[in-house]
Amino acid sequence: MPELPEVETTRLGIAPYVEGREIVEVRVRNRRLRVPVPEDFEQRLIGARVGCVTRRAKYLRLPLASSEGEGTLLWHLGMSGSLRIARVGDLPKKHDYVDLVTGEGFVLRYHDPRRFGFVDWQQGDGTEDTRLAHLGPEPLSEAFDGAWLYRLSLGKRMAVKPFLMDNRVVVGAGNIYAAEALFLAGIDPRRAAGRISKARFDRLALAVKDVLAAAITQGGTTLRDFVSGQGEPGYFAQKLNVYGRQGEPCRRCGQPLKRIVLGQRASVFCPGCQR
DNA sequence: ATTTGACCCTGCATGC
DNA sequence: TGCATGCAGGGTCAAA
Numbered sequence: 243m244p245e246l247p248e249v250e251t252t253r254l255g256i257a258p259y260v261e262g263r264e265i266v267e268v269r270v271r272n273r274r275l276r277v278p279v280p281e282d283f284e285q286r287l288i289g290a291r292v293g294c295v296t297r298r299a300k301y302l303r304l305p306l307a308s309s310e311g312e313g314t315l316l317w318h319l320g321m322s323g324s325l326r327i328a329r330v331g332d333l334p335k336k337h338d339y340v341d342l343v344t345g346e347g348f349v350l351r352y353h354d355p356r357r358f359g360f361v362d363w364q365q366g367d368g369t370e371d372t373r374l375a376h377l378g379p380e381p382l383s384e385a386f387d388g389a390w391l392y393r394l395s396l397g398k399r400m401a402v403k404p405f406l407m408d409n410r411v412v413v414g415a416g417n418i419y420a421a422e423a424l425f426l427a428g429i430d431p432r433r434a435a436g437r438i439s440k441a442r443f444d445r446l447a448l449a450v451k452d453v454l455a456a457a458i459t460q461g462g463t464t465l466r467d468f469v470s471g472q473g474e475p476g477y478f479a480q481k482l483n484v485y486g487r488q489g490e491p492c493r494r495c496g497q498p499l500k501r502i503v504l505g506q507r508a509s510v511f512c513p514g515c516q517r
Numbered sequence: 518a519t520t521t522g523a524c525c526c527t528g529c530a531t532g533c
Numbered sequence: 534t535g536c537a538t539g540c541a542g543g544g545t546c547a548a549a
Contacts, residue, residue, distance in 0.1 A: 245542055276525065276544080300543075321543050322527075337527085356526045358543060373544090400520060409544080416542060485542095506522070508540080 244319035244359075246381070246414030246454060249300045251461035252325050257295045259327045259348045260304065264291050267343035271334065276320060277360035279340070286313060286363050287342065299377050299413035303368050314368030320358030326351050378412045381450050386412050388444030395435040395443065402438060403431035404505035406446070415450055417507050418485045419457065423449040425484045430516045431509045432502070484510040 244252070268287045273279040280286075286306075290313070293305035302325075304315040319325070328349040334341065340352035340361060352361065364371055379385035394411055395402075405411060406420045415423065424431050426449035429442060438446075483493055488501035492512040501510045 248542080318543085320525095321541070323543095354526095355528065356541090356543095358525065358527095398519080404520090407543095418542060505520090507543095 244300060244321070244323060245416040245418055245457070246300055247457035247461045249297055249302065249319060250458050252319070253295050253297045253302055256325055256327060256350060259346075260292045260342070260344060260350055261294060262291065263344035263346060263348075264289065265306075265342050266345050267341070269341040269343075270339065271341075272339040272357070275339065275354065275357050275360040276318075277362050279361060280363055283361075283363055286310070287315075292344075298374055299380070299409060300416075301374060305367060306363075312366060314364045314366065315361055316364055316368050316371060316373070317352075317361045318359050318373075320354060320356065320360070322356040323352065323354035323359030326353065376410055378408075378410050381412050381414045381454050386447060386450075388440060388447045391443040391447055392438075392440045395438060398435040400435055401432050401504050402429060402435045402446075403509055404507075405435035406450070407505070407507070412450065414454060417509075418482070419450065419453050421485045421510055422453045422483055425511060425516060426453065428516055430513075431504055431511050433517075484512065486510065 265287045266289075268284040270279050270283060290306040290308035290310075293307060296303045300318060302315075302317040302319075304317065306313045306315060317325070328341075328351045330343060330347045330349060332349065332351075334351065335353070337355040338351055338353050339357075342350040344350075352359075368374070379390065391406075391411070395405065398405060403420050403424060406415050406423070407417065421431065423446060427442065427446040429438065429446060481493075484499055487499050488508075488510045489498055491497065492499055492515060495512065495514045497512065497514045499510050500513050501508060503509065
């Protein structure tokens with residue numbers, strides 16, 4: 243579930259239950275995530291207090307302060323990970339792999355069937371982590387615009403969709419939203435990145451911002467029942483124009499949407515509207 | 518240097 | 534019903 247809007251929704255949902263709270267118990271049921279859970283994970287966390295939860299790209303950062311010093315949890319949800327708030331006594335389900343229990347009796351519970359996600363402890367504030375060091379700009383920041391895309395695209399022969407999904411170019415443009423943004427901008431996902439004009443990249447950057455901002459807004463509706471543990475992300479209800487709609491008529495021109503594979507990822511687009 | 522492809526892992530839908 | 538196949542929201546790494 244975790245595209246950037248879902249990670250942001252997760253951050254907003256868990257923050258009130260963990261910020262300023264002390265971790266009194268840690269349970270790890272499976273250490274074999276994409277990055278193995280460190281051996282001293284539990285010992286580092288017990289007795290620590292959680293600071294302000296932040297997000298960078300699709301990573302969540304939970305700063306920790308204890309008598310031992312300062313550290314940071316770096317949490318990535320991978321393809322199938324989710325963080326929910328449960329209560330002490332709620333039994334873990336299959337693939338519930340990590341629990342952080344606070345003094346108030348809430349449990350931050352990590353669920354990840356495919357185990358492509360991870361949680362890692364870093365000394366300090368975590369900003370020096372190599373996984374974060376080479377990330378491109380946040381899509382909703384001013385640093386990300388058409389000029390930035392155009393500059394990076396010069397000389398690039400790769401297709402624009404995998405280009406847009408490259409985390410060094412911009413973070414948070416996952417497979418759903420890359421496809422949606424390219425549709426909104428009217429750009430064929432197969433087009434070589436280096437053969438797109440500045441004006442068209444201006445449109446594309448705005449489309450990325452629009453679609454992500456709209457999805458975050460809709461993800462917010464999920465927050466209401468976040469604690470009760472029910473509910474799929476609200477943004478799923480949004481009207482996707484192309485993602486998952488191969489063979490169905492284009493909402494704009496009516497002709498059937500086409501599915502191809504780019505960079506091992508399914509890519510749906512309208513051959514009429516996207517050039 | 519850029520770009521492509523294999524791989525990490527489980528669950529689900531589909532078709533025989 | 535059982536089994537094989539393909540596919541899934543992400544990211545890393547090695548090889549071409």
